[in-house]
Amino acid sequence: MPTLPHRLLHRLRLPALLLTAALSLPTAAAPATPAQRLADIATRAYDDQARFDPLSATGVGDHRFDDQLPLSHAPAERARRFAAWRGYLKELAGVPVAALSPADRLTRELLVRSLQDRLALAPFPEHLLPLEHMSAVPVQLAVWASGQGEQPLRTVAQHEAFLKRLAGLPAWCAQAQANLREGMRRGVVQSEPVVRALLPLLADLAQPDLARNPLAAAARALDTPPAGLPVADAARLAAAYRTEVAERSVPALQALHALLQGEYLAAAARRPGVGWGSLPQGAAWYRQLVRDQTTTALTPAQVHQLGLREVARIQAEITRVAPQLGFTGDPLRDGGLLAWTRTDPRFRPFKTEAEVLDAYRAIDARVTPQLPRLFGKRPTRPLDIRAEPEFTRATASDHYGLSEDDGRPAGVFWAVIPDPTAYSVVGMGALFLHEGQPGHHFHTALQLEMPLPEFRRRTWINAYGEGWALYAETLGHELGLYTDPVVYVGQLRAEISRAGRLVVDTGLHAQGWSRERAMAYWRDVTGAGAAQAANQIDRYLAWPGQALGYKVGALKIQELRRRAEQQLGAKFNLAAFHDQVLGEGSLPLAVLERRIDAWIATQRR
Incomplete structure (x- = not known):
């Protein structure tokens, strides 16, 4: 599809x-x-x-x-x-x-x-x-x-x-x-x-x-x-x-x-x-959505526990990094470090929308020359950076899309900027890697260029697509973005939100959580403000299961990379690995694993 x-x-x-x-x-x-x-x-x-x-x-x-x-x-x-x-x-x-x-x-x-x-x-x-x-x-x-x-x-x-x-x-x-x-x-x-x-x-x-x-x-x-x-x-x-x-x-x-x-x-x-479980056939319906969106046999209960484990792991890293930013309080309590980086004026330098977009373009200019080290194949379609139309800013999330509005095909990173003065610089690096390149842009634009049957060129598989984009956020280490602890904390903030999604989505739709309970958990774990928490929880209410694909997919790609690194040793080449992950377009996770295992076996000969 x-x-x-x-x-x-x-x-x-x-x-x-x-x-x-x-x-x-x-x-x-x-x-x-x-x-x-x-x-x-x-x-x-x-x-x-x-x-x-x-x-x-x-x-x-x-x-x-x-x-x-x-x-x-x-x-x-x-x-x-x-x-x-x-x-x-x-x-x-x-x-x-x-x-x-x-x-x-x-x-x-x-x-x-x-x-x-x-x-x-x-x-x-x-x-x-x-x-x-x-x-x-x-x-x-x-x-x-x-x-x-x-x-x-x-x-x-x-x-x-x-x-x-x-x-x-x-x-x-x-x-x-x-x-x-x-x-x-x-x-x-x-x-x-x-x-x-x-x-x-x-x-x-x-x-x-x-x-x-x-x-x-x-x-x-x-x-x-x-x-x-x-x-x-x-x-x-x-x-x-x-x-x-x-x-x-x-x-x-x-x-x-x-x-x-x-x-x-x-x-x-x-x-x-408020959850899907309160609808007729809701429990079975949600279980099928979980299977559909993760391409796995994981149950809602298993996904919930996976989310809790990932939240705990990322919180330990947040605690380790907090002193590097000069933060002296409890890094986890009441949002801790993440809430501080979201609201402290030093992290909100922007006055206009144009300044935010220029900052994203500066990240792009820093990342683009380094991508040949990490990828053998790169899309020919350019990437544009634009602000989300005003009409949908109140409810939209940052996203990637295709555009031909100026007569040329392009990929577009749509940045949602409701108020430039409240826009935090902390999360911009990870967000660009996810929504721009090498995240959604490399997956989508490369797939459209492949000599595949049309249904495969235009296929979206959530766990693969969002999993790749979340994995792409981690490449900020190879790209040198995360040597700045402020930018690295932005990546941790993004990652813990994807882990928290596993908890709140299954909590809402399979465990009977109220909206208020989900919002309280979200604010505590991610440091979000009330409005942002409401926006996120209402998204999960509207799209049950969709938010699960990110972490499930990213964890699988990370697992496959570790496997390749361990089994290939000096023969491992990161660009070649990425080309294999992206080389057939969207795949169910089990099929992707089969493909990478076959590639590892070939490289070992």
Whole structure:
């Protein structure tokens, strides 16, 4: 399934969007060889997935369906989608594995697993939860309307495609209302904190003042036509946007907002708990999400204990480092060292957003020349550094995405900067390595350049993708960033938050923790302030299981590196190891382990 910016990641487990064209069918004359049959199935399966979920396709640079916003959450379309996946599994069962090359066997294995993973979520009513504050479809459309996202808005044809997509929003909202009402009837409702976080975003989208409505941003941008766009076309398109938003989008969103603010919020408040375990089938549902997001057989209880052990290990390192920063208090109590580095004025030197972005560019300039020592293969796509659009700053997390908004493909590190004067320099080094390079940028951009079947080029596996990015944070040692104890503490702060996620996510969704208990634990362990703790805990409520992939994946990559170092000794080459980890794109962790073990065996000869 597609790899996406963080704001869309959870849709890897939520309903894919409606297929608006006929499902791909087996050709009358089947390809002659097993390899050709596999290639044909893989192509058709990916094309169908892109049609089912065109927003995800746009998110990874597949712009064939940029004009579509179908009804993924309609029950009939959901059933149709799962029927398609069952059909492809049946076809794949008829492809003889023994007749395939090793590369094709891996492709077949990954496609089978991807289809099986999607079908494993079929018993659970995901479609009855179509909205949350992190990446709801109306919010995503508003981000793209800004012209800064993955859907390009430069040419007349691109604007017309987005207008058609936007025209699907009223029907999407109507289906969402039907699903929310059915969810209330069946007791499948979002938690109250998630609904409260969503309401201000929808209120902004539902406001009739087009001078401030985020969905009308594309119209406002056209009032000063960009170079290459004829003035007459710009005026026509701007008028069409304003008509669409004012006459159709706003009324639909107002009705959706009214339902959420009234009946639905009341139903959410009556839910017996905030975690997934308080939903019908919630325990089994969450267990499947844990398997899906970690690609392991770990139980929620095992993940919780793993998190506690990792928190304790990192706290010991924080205690060791604290004196190097001149900190004299208890480094752990009430957030200790981490809270101090977050709030002390010496660590908040910025006055403007531009100063924060310039500081990230300075880190990039320091890191980039050193990357050839650590990687044999590097992406050709450049990395840009940008500030998160204002509309989503209150709820967004820093993230990586793809962009073609200036006519060239690029990777983008989106920095969330709500208040530059409160922005701490401490965590910037680790954050850049994670979201920029060599983290998400190396994984995503390199994968898109690989001569792989399309579904593999555009695949996101959470434990691999987030695990690699978290592992990339540790490369600050090799890159010389962590010789500065301030920057190193930033990495420890980031790492302990990923360990804490294992504790709070499983605590909330499997152990019945309250939001207040999770927030208190988060603040104590990470030193976060109240607002940041609320933002994080509400993210985990909205995306159960997603936050588990980071630490589980990173620990596996670190384990494989240690194994290679120990078994290869002087033959170990770090750049070659990294090239092996990244060399086949996204992989389940067990498959990655198998690949690295085979590489170690080859190197030992």
